[in-house]
Amino acid sequence: MRILMVCLGNICRSPSAEGILRQKLKQADLANKVMVDSAGIAPWHQGEAPDKRALQVANKRGYDLTRLIARQIRPEDFAQFDLILAMDKANLKALKSMPQQTAQVALLLHYALADSDEVADPYYGDIKGFEVMFDQLETACDAIITQLRKIL
Numbered sequence: 001m002r003i004l005m006v007c008l009g010n011i012c013r014s015p016s017a018e019g020i021l022r023q024k025l026k027q028a029d030l031a032n033k034v035m036v037d038s039a040g041i042a043p044w045h046q047g048e049a050p051d052k053r054a055l056q057v058a059n060k061r062g063y064d065l066t067r068l069i070a071r072q073i074r075p076e077d078f079a080q081f082d083l084i085l086a087m088d089k090a091n092l093k094a095l096k097s098m099p100q101q102t103a104q105v106a107l108l109l110h111y112a113l114a115d116s117d118e119v120a121d122p123y124y125g126d127i128k129g130f131e132v133m134f135d136q137l138e139t140a141c142d143a144i145i146t147q148l149r150k151i152l
């Protein structure tokens with residue numbers, strides 16, 4: 001199974017979601033069955049490392065985001081991934097406007113928790129927003145692991 005996390009810039013929410021899910025997959029002994037990646041809707045931060053504040057909170061909570069490099073979503077992603085999870089409704093709308101192939105596209109919190117809320121964009125805020133983001137992403141990724149255990 002292949003899961004792609006998507007946000008706007010691929011430097012705050014989606015790389016954090018990728019790092020959190022990858023670590024939880026390892027802990028659940030599912031790392032060899034699920035591939036996880038992330039991408040951004042916008043091209044602005046391509047080639048960059050995650051935002052320093054995401055790296056700081058990730059480090060504090062025991063996740064390694066240091067090897068992640070931002071990239072923009074590409075048409076092939078819709079064929080290569082089974083599940084594409086958007087962080088907010090604007091990301092979801094942008095994904096749905098792209099020529100789609102086989103991937104299932106959903107809001108992360110709706111897919112994971114049956115909650116249609118969004119992972120708020122922390123980019124223009126302070127470090128507290130990144131802590132809230134990590135809380136949301138950890139809860140969502142725990143729920144995804146529970147679901148994956150049932151089907152894999």
Ligand code: 4NP
Nearest residue numbers: 007008009010011012013123
């Ligand atoms: P992300 O956050 O979508 O969670 O990576 C953002 C990063 C950069 C910008 C906006 C959101 N930006 O406007 O550059």
